[in-house]
Amino acid sequence: MMNLFNNKTMKNFHKLFAIAVLTVITFSCVEDDDFSIPDTAAVDIEAPANLIDMSAVIGLIGQSQTGTVTFENNEQFIEGYVISSDEAGNFFEELIIQDAIQNPTAGIKVLIDNSPLFTTYAPGQRIYVKLDGLTAGLSNGVPVLGLNGSGVIEKIAPSQQTEVILRDSEIFDIVPTPVTGPSEFTTAKLLTLIQLPEAQFTDGDISANRTFAAEPTDQFDGVRFIQTCGDFFAAPIRLETSTFSDFKALRLPNGSGSITAILQRDFRDDFFVLSVNSPEDFNFDPNTRCNFDIVACGTVANAGTNTLLFENFETQSTGAAAMPAGWTNFQEEGTETWEVYTATGANASLGKSVNCGSFRSGDASTVAWLITPQFDFDAQTGEVFSFETSNSFADGSSMEVLFSNDWDGTTAGIATASWEPMADPVVVSDSEAFGNWVFSENVSLDCVTGTGAIAFRYIGSGDAGTDGTYELDNISLTSN
Secondary structure, three states: OOOOOOHHHHHHHHHHHHHHHHHHHHHHHHHHHHHHOOOOOOEOOOOOOOEOOHHHHHHHHHHOOOOEEEOOOOOOEEEEEEOOOOOOOOOOOEEEEEOOOOOOOOEEEEEEOOOOOOOOOOOOEEEEEEOOOOEEEEEOOEEEEEEEOOOOEEOEOHHHHHHHEEEEEEEOOOOOEEOOOHHHOOHHHOOOEEEEEEEEEOHHHHHOOOEOOOOOOOEOEEEEEEEEOOOOOOOOEEEEEEOOOOOOOOEOOOOEEEEEEEEEEOOOOOOEEEEOOOHHHEEEEOOOOOOOOOEOOOEEOOOOOEEEEEEOOOOOOOOOEOOOOOOEEEEEEOOOOOEEEOOOHHHOOOOOEEEEEOOOOOOOOEEEEEEOOOEEOOOOOOOEEEEEEEEEEEEOOEEEEEEEOOOOOOOOOOOOOOOEEEOOOOOOOOOOOOOOOEEOOEEEOOOOOOEEEEEEEEEEOOOOOOEEEEEEEEEEEEEO
16 A cells, blocks of 8 residues: 655644644633633622611721721621713722712722723612621722722722622612702712702813813823802812823813712812713703803902002901991801901911901801992992902801992891802912912902992801811002
């Protein structure tokens, strides 16, 4: 019989056979990897027997001397509803849940070393988190759940994910909590879904045509500022967007409308901030901006040559309520008033000055008015108004400058008069060094008509953690 295979042919055949065997082994390995992925399908489940309130977990953090609490061998769970989504890239390896679909009392962040999470946990989905082996604590000012690390709370490993987090198949419609502005931001609302019904991005951000987080100065997060439509004087609200988000390069939407967002704290735990899941959380009318009734005549380079009013309080008694001739000093709420004081050193007054502050007052609310005499703004032209302000940790309190041309001059008439915000004066900011005095700029009132008065209104909440003091001096009104 003829030998059909010589030695060279046999060697090639052996090589081909080896390659074929290796190929089968390789593809078998791939198939094994695929089959090793855990089944994460949601199923109908009964609530675990040992449920504890999410707020109780947060309370344990506050009671702990170390700032953390570790749960061991207790088989306890917390129930939560997912409110975050990493589909648009604005969240990463974290799941934010709140304790109810409506009117929540607590929220917490679950750290998971896995991404994406939106394919497994949908917004509105009910989950149960097994606390056994987890550690709860504060990170950047918000409560988190994860694993106990070396001085930090670490992320839950993917291999533990399905054991720690049980998913219900039912998905609910989360009802965001309506808030009118930053004065309603509280720690109780942290990591919950809120909604500003009427808001817009500030004129500065819109006029600069800024993106969400793609400006050259944006690092890690882009910070943009939101203004509520209900209160001209409300502090701007910070919106933080990750520079890794899919929508970072989109321009900020013009117009105004509602914003649905998660209330958080910034990285250094200095401010409340908002974070959105996607641009769809902005329901804006692009053709409508907030409509404020304000006095805005602009500013001018110099004051006028004719003095209508100048008050530096040097003739007033130190420690007493400021009562210059023709002025009105009125306590609308609380026990604090605009009072004459002197101070030296790093936080010096300007001779005698006046201040108002509700820090440690014990009052539930503080509203104090200091109102100028009334002037006929038709009797002359070119009116210019100015003053100087300083603050001693103003924090959550505020000072507003208002104008009214229908106030009757009585304390009883203050509440019924129309007081319009003056948009142009510069009032010292809380971030200003407490020893500095800030000039208001020369504020024109040339567009004002009729008889009117100007008011300085201090507002504080009585909260020792958020209230402070404003100082005021050198109030001037001139004309041509």
